[in-house]
Amino acid sequence: MNFLIAPIVVAVISGILAAAISIVDKIVNNYGEVNISINGGKKVLALNGGESLLSSLASQEIFIPSACGGRGSCGACKCQVTSDVGIHLPTEIPYLDKKEMAENIRLSCQVKVKADIDIMIPEDLFNVKKIKSKVLSIRDVTHDIKEVKFDLQGEEINFKAGRYVQLVVPPYNKIKGSTQRAYSMSSKPDDKGFVELLIRLVPGGIATTWAHTLLLVGMEVDLIGPFGDFERSETEATMVCVAGGSGMAPFKSILYDMFEKGEINREVWYFFGARTTKDVLYLEEMMELDSKWDKFHFIAALSEPEEESGWTGETGLITDVLDKYLKTKINKEKAREGYLCGSPGMIGACNNVLTANDITIDNIYYDNFA
Amino acid sequence: MVPDLNPVVLLFASIFTSNILLANFLGMCSFISISKDMKSSNGLGLAVTVVLTLTAMLNWVLLQYVLIPLDLLYLRYIIFIIVIAATVQILEMVIDRVSPALYMSLGIFLPLITVNCAILGVALFMQIRNYSFLQTVIFAFGSGLGWWLAIVALAAIQKKLVKAPVPAGLKGPGITLITIGFMAMAFIGFSGMLSVQ
Ligand SMILES: Cc1cc2nc3c(=O)[nH]c(=O)nc-3n(C[C@H](O)[C@H](O)[C@H](O)COP(=O)(O)OP(=O)(O)OC[C@H]3O[C@@H](n4cnc5c(N)ncnc54)[C@H](O)[C@@H]3O)c2cc1C
Ligand code: FES
Numbered sequence: 001m002n003f004l005i006a007p008i009v010v011a012v013i014s015g016i017l018a019a020a021i022s023i024v025d026k027i028v029n030n031y032g033e034v035n036i037s038i039n040g041g042k043k044v045l046a047l048n049g050g051e052s053l054l055s056s057l058a059s060q061e062i063f064i065p066s067a068c069g070g071r072g073s074c075g076a077c078k079c080q081v082t083s084d085v086g087i088h089l090p091t092e093i094p095y096l097d098k099k100e101m102a103e104n105i106r107l108s109c110q111v112k113v114k115a116d117i118d119i120m121i122p123e124d125l126f127n128v129k130k131i132k133s134k135v136l137s138i139r140d141v142t143h144d145i146k147e148v149k150f151d152l153q154g155e156e157i158n159f160k161a162g163r164y165v166q167l168v169v170p171p172y173n174k175i176k177g178s179t180q181r182a183y184s185m186s187s188k189p190d191d192k193g194f195v196e197l198l199i200r201l202v203p204g205g206i207a208t209t210w211a212h213t214l215l216l217v218g219m220e221v222d223l224i225g226p227f228g229d230f231e232r233s234e235t236e237a238t239m240v241c242v243a244g245g246s247g248m249a250p251f252k253s254i255l256y257d258m259f260e261k262g263e264i265n266r267e268v269w270y271f272f273g274a275r276t277t278k279d280v281l282y283l284e285e286m287m288e289l290d291s292k293w294d295k296f297h298f299i300a301a302l303s304e305p306e307e308e309s310g311w312t313g314e315t316g317l318i319t320d321v322l323d324k325y326l327k328t329k330i331n332k333e334k335a336r337e338g339y340l341c342g343s344p345g346m347i348g349a350c351n352n353v354l355t356a357n358d359i360t361i362d363n364i365y366y367d368n369f370a
Numbered sequence: 371m372v373p374d375l376n377p378v379v380l381l382f383a384s385i386f387t388s389n390i391l392l393a394n395f396l397g398m399c400s401f402i403s404i405s406k407d408m409k410s411s412n413g414l415g416l417a418v419t420v421v422l423t424l425t426a427m428l429n430w431v432l433l434q435y436v437l438i439p440l441d442l443l444y445l446r447y448i449i450f451i452i453v454i455a456a457t458v459q460i461l462e463m464v465i466d467r468v469s470p471a472l473y474m475s476l477g478i479f480l481p482l483i484t485v486n487c488a489i490l491g492v493a494l495f496m497q498i499r500n501y502s503f504l505q506t507v508i509f510a511f512g513s514g515l516g517w518w519l520a521i522v523a524l525a526a527i528q529k530k531l532v533k534a535p536v537p538a539g540l541k542g543p544g545i546t547l548i549t550i551g552f553m554a555m556a557f558i559g560f561s562g563m564l565s566v567q
Contacts, residue, residue: 006442013432013449017456024460028467086470114467 035116038062039123049115053079053108063128064121065227066166069180070109076182076227077108083118085111130168130224131155135217136194141281144201145246146212147186149194150223157226159189161257162250162367165225167197169207172214180224181207184341184367186249188257195223198281200246230341230367232258237335238267240359242322242350244274247342248281250367254339255289255296264293269330272300273318273346277309299325319349326357338364372502380505384512387561390488391520392554397488401521402546411525412518413472414483419514421461421483422492425454426510429493430503450493451484458484488517523553 031049036056038044045060054070054077057063068074075095081104088096092107108119133150141147157165166180187196202208215221232239232254243251251270258264274280279302286298301321305311314321330336338354340347347366354364390396397418404410429450437443462480466473473480483489492513496506527549536545 005440006445009436009440009442010445010448010452013436014452017452021456021459021463024463028463087474089474 031114034113036060036113037116037118039120040118043126047113049113051113053081053106053111053113053117053119055109056113057108061130062121062125063130063166063224063227064108064125065182066109066180067182069166069178072107072110075107078105079108080104080120081106081111081117082120083116085114085117127158128225128227129155129157130222131157133195133221133223135215135219135221138215138217141198142279145281146199146201147196147281148199148211148215149187149196150221151194152223154193156192157185157195157223159185159226160231161185161189161253162230162232163226163228164230164250164367165195165197165223166227167207167211168222168224169210172210175206175210179206182227184228184230184246184249184253185226186252188253188260190257190260198246198249198252228367230365232339233337233365235335235337236266237337237363238330239269239339240322240326240330240336240354241268241270241339241341242318242346243270243272243341244318244346245279245342247340247346247367247369248272250341251339252282259289259293259296264295267295267331267334269297269299269325271318271322271325272298273321274300274302275304276302276306277311278306318346319353322350323353323357326353326359332358336363338366340364340366342369344368372500372505375505377504377508380508381512384509385516385519386557387563389516389520389557390491390513391517392550392557393561394491395554396491397486397517398550400482400486401517401524402543402550405521405524405546406528408522408525408529411521415514415518415521417461417465417480417483418486418488418517419511421454421457422489422514422517423507423511424461425450425457425489426492426496426506427503428453428457430496430501430506433497434503446494446497447490450490454489454493455484488513520553524550527553 029050033046034049036045036047036053045057045062047056047060051059052070054064054066064079065076066074067076070077072091078095078100085106088101088106089110091110093101095107096105131152133152136149136151138149139147162184164182164184167183169175169179169181171178183197183199185195186198187194199208199211201212230250241251255268255270258266258268270286272280272286277283280300283300286300290296290298299314299321301314301316301318302311303315303317305315336359338350338359340350347368351361351364351366355361384390387393391398391401400414404414432449432453433446437446437449458481462473465480492510496509501509524546528546531545531549540548
């Protein structure tokens with residue numbers, strides 16, 4: 001029996017130490033009730049400390065944009081903290097510039113609420129709601145983009161065309177935690193009762209794989225929104241819009257909104273880049289809008305049109321086509337504004353084309369799908 | 371046999387003449403890497419002193435009342451290390467709560483105290499030398515202070531070294547090791563005065 005003594009001694013001592021650690025953990029990491037005071041005391045929330053600012057606020061139905069779902073990889077969850085919460089963490093610094101650091105702007109998913117804290121958030125965020133929606137329909141609009149309609153079940157989202165919502169993806173298969181991803185609303189603000197999203201499959205992507213394989217009509221899904229600042233300006237300037245793939249979403253919303261509200265005296269050029277005819281979504285709808293609305297011009301540019309498709313539209317890279325139109329077709333005397341939506345690469349390339357054609361950077365608006 | 375030692379002599383010896391770092395060369399890695407900055411040096415020195423004293427006390431109790439009676443002396447390495455790891459873990463949680471700034475500045479070195487050989491070294495010395503509980507506390511506390519003194523002294527010298535024309539090949543760890551060598555010689559110079567072996 002002597003041989004058992006050593007393992008027992010080691011086990012007992014380890015057990016006692018482990019118990020000591022968890023007791024200290026309970027005591028030390030219990031922050032008790034703390035208050036979050038928002039916008040100089042306009043709203044005060046009382047809750048238990050210890051969680052991140054982002055999730056503490058979410059638990060009280062205040063939703064800070066968090067396109068990456070709190071992983072510290074999008075920088076969307078910025079929020080000004082006016083009380084002392086210690087120095088910026090190494091995980092925050094890459095997303096902040098000098099001015100933001102000086103104003104103590106923080107990533108709310110990285111800051112832990114340990115004591116009473118004062119924060120400032122845009123008033124808009126008080127409008128953000130979490131809505132239990134039900135999938136109404138799912139339709140393939142291209143080989144890799146699905147159009148998904150969500151029934152808001154009696155609730156409403158009031159938004160300006162161009163805004164996005166966060167889709168809450170439940171845990172599935174090997175993905176243990178719930179995640180959130182941003183998707184622009186392609187439905188119009190006047191489409192009360194439902195919201196439409198265009199979801200492009202990113203191979204291996206957490207949210208899009210779920211949406212393309214496991215999401216079914218009738219399922220209940222949480223949507224949080226509206227978020228964002230992408231919208232049309234309130235000027236008379238010519239709109240030069242450029243999109244590719246699912247970047248169609250906010251433009252579909254903005255264009256139909258303008259058309260139905262009678263804002264048709266404004267000149268709008270919409271360039272859509274794709275590889276083949278199979279990759280152009282809503283081609284017929286856009287052509288139809290083009291024919292009904294004098295000052296709206298839809299230009300799809302295919303980089304590799306199929307031989308048999310009989311494509312008669314523009315061919316080549318979207319940047320080249322955009323450049324050609326800016327130089328030859330679009331009136332340079334009138335004020336022009338750029339609207340870009342899509343991947344960071346596309347936005348960067350189109351930005352260069354627009355600025356090279358004398359559209360200044362303050363007149364270029366974009367929604368980065370990164 | 372518990373050695374017959376004057377507590378005051380033991381304290382001074384463990385700080386100066388038998389400095390755990392400069393006479394025994396234990397705890398070098400964090401000593402070299404964190405001594406570039408005075409504030410972190412002070413923080414780490416404090417943390418090492420606290421961990422050293424606490425773990426030596428706990429380990430003494432376990433040694434005298436568990437390991438020796440049960441004739442399990444060969445388990446001492448494992449037991450000492452488990453105790454050290456747990457103590458550091460607890461200390462880490464407490465520092466994070468009490469002083470996030472100190473926690474941030476210590477960074478990776480706080481968990482690394484677990485594998486700081488000075489800590490295990492002190493526990494083993496107290497066993498080999500048969501210290502009493504009081505002697506163990508004094509020796510451990512003194513060794514901690516000695517380590518602290520050494521790292522702060524090195525940080526101060528490094529500050530001056532920045533301005534010195536060091537040959538390119540010796541910049542960084544090279545000149546640091548040479549500096550430590552000189553410091554060690556200075557400390558060992560006292561070793562004839564007091565001895566705790
Ligand atoms: C404001 C905003 C609006 C958006 N609107 C839409 C929209 O209307 N429709 C839409 O389909 N998507 C939109 N997105 C992108 C969307 O939020 C997700 O990032 C995207 O669907 C990928 O999610 P995932 O979980 O499947 O991939 P993840 O698991 O997050 O990523 C898997 C891998 O793919 C890479 N990756 C992430 N996003 C993309 C991308 N867009 N293209 C190529 N590679 C990528 C990642 O770096 C990673 O390596 C929008 C993003 C933002 C910030
Ligand atoms: S939620 Fe994306 S960085 Fe905080």
